[in-house]
Amino acid sequence: MGEDSLITAGMLARGLADVHERLLFHGDLVRQDGRMPPRMRRALARLSAQSLRDGADDLGASIHNVMAMAARPMCEWGMPSFQGDFPWANIVLVDGDLGQPTAECFELAAGGGSETELLQEIHHERLRAAAERCGPKMRDRAYREIRGLVVRRPCLPTADLFEFIEDWLTAAPDVQSFYRPLPSTALHGKTLRLCAGCGSPLWPDNDVVSFPNGRCRIRDCRMRHPTCEVAEEFEVTDVGEWRLATNAVLAYWTGPGLAEIEVHDRLKAAGRTVDLYPYSDAADVSVDGRDVGIDVKSYASASLLGARLARSVGQITMFRRRILCVPDARVRQDNGYLKTLKAIALQGEGKCLEFMTVSDVIRELAA
Structure with missing residues (x-):
């Protein structure tokens, strides 16, 4: 697998993030003209060139087609370079139901050096500011x-x-x-x-x-x-x-939060002392104060999540024991998910974490 496909995927993620930022903050329509974000224009040109090399249809000819296509896993785009051992083959860049770039899209954009301010961080900042106003x-x-x-x-x-x-x-x-x-x-x-x-x-x-x-x-x-x-x-x-x-709230809070509240509620029912989003979101769930901090992540791509954790694990370091857990369905879809996740995350800040499935966390801590 050449690096061209990785660069193209990263540019597409950054371009889609830029398009969404224009829609969100400026109300711009998605147009195939001079007002298209420059990085999206460059991404389309690169996708067209790669389509030609792959012997596929020109996928970069229309931004509208790309945005529709991005709601499917990249391995289904019809390009050989996005299939096989391509590490992001199963990534969906746009949530087709909610019309939002996915967490994987933003993570891929950030990992590629994008300066795009992530939408989910905007919402977190708004919530943190609201909480601060409460004293x-x-x-x-x-x-x-x-x-x-x-x-x-x-x-x-x-x-x-x-x-x-x-x-x-x-x-x-x-x-x-x-x-x-x-x-x-x-x-x-x-x-x-x-x-x-x-x-x-x-x-x-x-x-x-x-x-x-x-x-x-x-x-x-x-x-x-x-x-x-x-x-x-x-x-x-x-x-x-x-x-x-x-x-945006449905995509970035409600959906990922389902596993978070499952962990919290199951451990609470078992008699453990737990808090949801303790210390203004230092972790998703805490157990016995600062004894255990649990973060739940539901990335489709273990490699992207691993890269994020290698860069930073956030404030979970304030807990004595730190657990990163993923929904069981992710592991059922990919038997090697946890192995890939640990191999990448442990190369950086993720070395301070334990890695489990949601059911493993509940089974161990509810006993």
Whole structure:
């Protein structure tokens, strides 16, 4: 495998991140003209050249085609150089349901030297600022409860959101910014169906054979609960009476948070002293104060996650025992996931971590 394919993939990730930044902060439409971000233009040219070398169709001819294609694993693009032993073959660069670059896309962009400010970090900064406004005594609790809300209740009645906000009035604008009015397209007629796996809507889907009750748009949830069962149904006469987390919050907090709250809730039920997002997110879960810190990561690519951890493990170093765990479904998809992850992460800061699956963590610490 030549390095050309790695460079092309990195440039595409940076280009897609730039396009999304333009959409997010400037409201620009995606255009194939002079207003296209320069790095996206260079990425398309490089993709076209590589398509020619691979004997494939010109995949870089249209940015719109690339953005649609990026919602599938790179190994499915029809280019031999993105298949076989290509380390990012299974990476999806854009979440097709939510229209957001994936965490892997941002990580690949950052690893390639991009200066793009990651969207998930923007949201974290907004949440940290909101928690700070609640005062030093309430800061950690505010962070935990506000972030816990969007993970546990991504879709909720507007009245419930306002009731929650009453306890955190200084953070009200930030909390409200994490939600939007429920789109009418989420309804089945006038019925809202909430997913049993995550609490977000089950959206009407053309594939009624596979998704008779509707389809959950949270990738991490579908990975855990592919049948998309219904938890509750509500008759909705006014969509303004409901709020749904924004696509970015669903992609970067709600989805990854499913495994985080599973670890927390299972250990708490076993009688352990646990906190969710302790010390304003120094870890995802703490056990017995600073004795154990647990971070849960759900990257499709073990090599990208390993590279991130080799660069930095964050504030989990404040705990005496530090565990990085991944959802069991990732290991079922790739038997060598943990081996690859450790081989890369242990070359850098990740050498301070233990690596487990979610079930392994629960089994050991709940005993």
